[in-house]
Amino acid sequence: MAARVRLANMVGTAVRMLEPGPRSVQRAAMQPIISISNLCKTYDGGVQALDNVSLDIAPGEIFALLGPNGAGKTTLISAVCGIVTPTSGMMMAGGHDVLRDYKRARKMIGLVPQEISTDTFETVWATVNFSRGLFGKPRDTAYIEQLLKDLSLWDKRDAKIMELSGGMKRRVMIAKALSHEPEILFLDEPTAGVDVELRRNMWNLVRGLRERGVTIILTTHYIEEAEEMADRVGVIRKGEIIVVEETAAIMRKLGKRQLKLTLSEPMETVPDALAEWELELADEGHCLIYTFDANDESTGIPSLLKTMSDHGIGFADLDTSKSSLEDIFVGLVHEEPAAEQEPTA
């Protein structure tokens, strides 16, 4: 437990050389640290994993890439990191062409892949130092010591990785990715299979890194993770980026509010007098649901309640709720493009 508290307190000696990061208001004016243009990837079997993806990431932001399984999230990350060769398109990292000037580009990037893959026979200390050396950085035992302490791995420095728990192995992966002090960190499903407490500690770790200016791109299945942490979210579906928006803005634009009225007496159909509110009858006629846009000047709620009162429709309870990012995400990924809805000739 103490170890987890320490991780929760981590604010990352991990990247110590950078100034505090920018905020969203500055983002538009900044040169992107990652710029992806018209990126396509078709695998040998013919599967098109990425379809003309273009995306800019500002320095110091946390960007969450959301999408269902097989949408292309990992392929996109792998292409930027050099693990997958794109079919066409251009990628820049810190102003360096990821394909042509790959050495400079990759020096800036740390990657924590989705799968836990480590050299199980190596010790924690050896494998993290190896990663630093592989990225061309001189040995720095003080830095690695602090990094392991921040990740609550210092006590396990001489343990072989095969002896560690799943959560510890994942932290070793993070330590390896941070060992060369990257400016850009890719986290592919960082909290998959991690318990709730450790997940929240990871979030603190990510925020700590951002405070020091590290740009973080993460993929996740946990919508609350994106909602909690990300400055912006991108939704990818069938290899296409369909939405890129600031998290707050997407919630504002696409989020709906609902008013749920529990009726005193159940009804079989919505009365004609209430037709203009396009109400939905639920719970076997015991509930009326009114969906409205909270940003509209007039929500229509007072007039609805008045009309109901005028027609003697009573209600025992009322409740309002707003859609979560998860609702928005589910709506987006299940919404087929217009062309796909048209019947084929």
Place this chain on the structure above:
Amino acid sequence: MNVRGVWALYVLEMRRAWRTLWQSIVAPVITTMLYFVVFGSAIGSRIEDIGGVDYGAFIVPGLMMLSLLTQSISNASFAIYFPKFTGTVYEMLSAPMSPIELVIGYVGAAATKSIILGLIILATATFFVDVRIEHPLAMIAFLVLTAVTFSLFGFIIGIWADGFEQLSFIPMLIVTPLTFLGGAFYSINMLPELWRTISLFNPVVYLVSGFRWSFYGEGDVSIGLSLGITGLFLLLCLGTVIWIFRTGYRLKE
């Protein structure tokens, strides 16, 4: 040049050899000692000198070459196959390492281990037979050239293999038979003309012959031809490795 990256990879691989000391060094040495007992003492005592060289001493270069070829291939193929198998290859592919730097790290370590093993076998042999080395520099050069060439070959096998069976297929079923039939334990000049001609198509003949020349000043074929064939195989392996990294064959999707 990412020298630190190359060194990190080299040290990682050398550490692995230390961890598997029995498999890497001790087992081949014991096997070689058994060869000396069986071929050198039991059978060798009934065989006349070959070209003025005692049979026990005659087989030393061949035995060294046998271990050098199999261990170079085994070391290098396992070194690249294991990260592919466990998934840790992602780190090599996403690191600021050029293909040539990766090859230097992996192949350099595999070749170093083989050379150390070869020298240990040579040292072991001196306890059993009188070994003389007429051309020590040529011997070292051949040792290094062969170790590097076959480590490159092993690296290719490790990338090509998509299972442990394939990993051992070529060393066990192709390289070992070619080495046994390549004059490791005899001179191909002792064979009937037809078999001697057929043996000349075996590339290992040129390696063993050249290596034996560096010991005793005589080989089955000329030293120039031995060097030429070995160099050609080295270039072939280098070309294949360059192609692998350019296309990402079985490394990148």
